[in-house]
Amino acid sequence: MDAIEVIRAKRDRGELTTEQIDWVIGAYTRGDVADEQMSALAMAILLNGMNRREIADWTQAMIRSGERMDWSRxxxxxxDKHSTGxxxxxxxxxxxxxxxxxxAYVPQLSGRGLGHTGGTLxxxxxxxxxxxxxxxxxxLGVLRAAGAVVCAAGSGLAPADKKLYALRDVTGTVESIPLIASSIMSKKIAEGTGSLVLDVKVGSGAFMKNVPDARELAETMVxxxxxxxxxxxxxxxxMDRPLGRAVGNALEVEESVEVLAGGGPADVVELTVRLAREMLAAAGVSASKDPETALKDGSAMDAWRRMIAAQGGDPDALLPRAAETMTVEAPASGVLTRLDAYAVGLAAWRLGAGRARKEDPVSAGAGVVLHAKPGDLVRAGQPLLTLHTDETWRFDRAVEALxxxxxxxxxxxxxxPLVIDRITAA
Structure with missing residues (x-):
């Protein structure tokens, strides 16, 4: 078997066999298939698609390229939960x-941000x-101590996906639904969790811009x-408007702690509680208390503090603050009818909260705070957004994005609507 044979099969709208998929993923991971050959195959998949059997085989081949975690102890x-960002x-x-x-135990392996979307780590x-x-x-130790862990995936988890993702990012093939679905699910299945809830975002600030594409991706992953x-x-x-009122690393931590303290923006609280109920139901856990109650009685905050401390953090430490701020005012009086999520994310990125390349540093304090959300009444000249950055030269380009x-x-x-649809197995 050789790479050209596999490329031609998909280029000509053929169906790749299980053997072809196993071979090409294994050979690419070992370095026997060149980047330019895998780039050609990824483009053929983007243009011609894959059926369910091909996507399942592709996903399993990427899982087998590395270790699979085991939480049976x-x-x-x-x-587990995964958001498309x-x-x-x-x-x-x-x-x-x-x-x-x-x-339930929550082993949450997360990633870093790239471009206008933020990363949990x-x-x-x-x-x-x-x-x-x-x-x-x-x-395992953090899980036993706190019940939850949020950390980076190890290098041994789906190494084929790590290599292919980096290639897709520079070859214009990120948008392929089969490749997106297999990338996400190979890592999530390899994590070894017993149940998974997917949060598939829809709108200008999301990867999927419309509901039909988001539904196709969700159905494929489920x-x-x-x-x-x-x-x-x-x-x-x-994700047609930002979630909550804070966009940026330390700013979002601060807002998350507000939610855990029983406060926080209504949309963040609503989605957190809804996803928690879905996760508990998927795990088959008869919860001793409802998630809404756990936010109000302090038990969720207690778990947060244990989790942060178990990973070396200080839950009482002051969070970083940006050195400079700038206010963007409402342009007119009336109802705020639109606040575009992508534009706000791009502004936060330009302020230093995000990165253009995976190796770039990020500013912990940079970001955007929203003083109004769509549907709110505003007055001309009132503060609409506050921009945070460590470097004043960044303000001009952030304002330009807005x-x-x-x-x-x-x-x-x-x-x-905040929750558009719920997708389960057919």
């Missing part, structure tokens, strides 16, 4: 300790002393998880 079920999406931070407080690293890199034994023996459900959720971000009218504009 734990005395409670495990539940958005602007202000800090849900993992309050969600993991909340689900732990209600009776970047947010958590704003906490002084907190460590993202843990060995498998350390992860099928992959189900076929692999992982109880999997997906929610389609709105030029067409908002609209003010006489009545509320149309926006997606």
């Amino acid at each position: 734990l005395d409670r079920p495990t539940a 958005g602007v202000g999406d800090k849900i993992t931070l309050p969600l993991a300790p909340l689900v732990a407080a209600c009776g 970047d947010k958590m690293e704003a906490i002084p002393g907190w460590r993202a890199s843990l060995s498998n034994d350390e992860m 099928a992959l998880g189900t076929d692999a023996g992982v109880r999997t459900v997906a929610l389609l959720t709105a 030029e067409d971000a908002c609209a003010v009218g006489e009545a509320s504009g149309e926006q997606l």
Whole structure:
């Protein structure tokens, strides 16, 4: 078997065999298939697609390229959650300790941000002393101590995906739904969790811009998880406006702690509670208390503090603050009808909260704070956004990103419901 044969088969709209997929993934991981050959195959997949059997085989081949984690030594079920990414999406931070407080273990392997979407690890690293890199034994120790762990995936987990993801990022093939689905699910299945809830974002600030594409991605991932023996459900959720009022690493940690303290923005609380209930149901846990109660009675906060401390962090430490701030004012009086998520995310990125390349540093204190959300009444000249950065030269480009971000009218504009749909196995 050779790479050219496999490339031609998909180029000509053929169906790749299980043997072809196993061979090409293994050979690429070993370095026997060149980057340019895998680039050609990825482009052929983007243009011609894959059927369910091909996607399942591709996913399993990537799982087999590395280790598979095992949580069978734990005395409670495990539940995991994955978001496809958005602007202000800090849900993992309050969600993991909340689900732990209600009776399930949460082994949450997370990633870093790239471009306008934030990364969970970047947010958590704003906490002084907190460590993202843990060995498998350390992860197990944190789970037993706190009920939840949020950390980076080890190098042995789906190495084929890590290599292919980097290639897709520079060859214009990221948008392929089969490749997105197999990338996400190979890592999640290899993590060894017993159940998985997917938060598939929809809108300008998300990877999927419209509901039909998001539904296709969700259905594909739910099928992959189900076929692999992982109880999997997906929610389609709105990302046409930012989630919550804080966008940026330390700013989002601060907002997450507010949620854990029983406060916080209504949309963040609603989605956190909804996802927690889905995770507990998928794990088959009869919760001793409802997630909403666990936020109010302090038990979720207790789990958060244990989790942060177990990973070397100081839950009482002051969070980093940006050196400079700038206010963006409402352009007119009326109802804020639109606040574009992508534009706000791009502004936060330009302020230093995000990175253009995976090796770039991020500013812990940089970001955007929203003083109004779509549907709110605003007055001309009132503060609409506060920009945070350590370097004043960044303000001009951030403001430029926000030029067409908002609209003010006489009545509320149309926006997606926070939870659009729920997808389960067919």
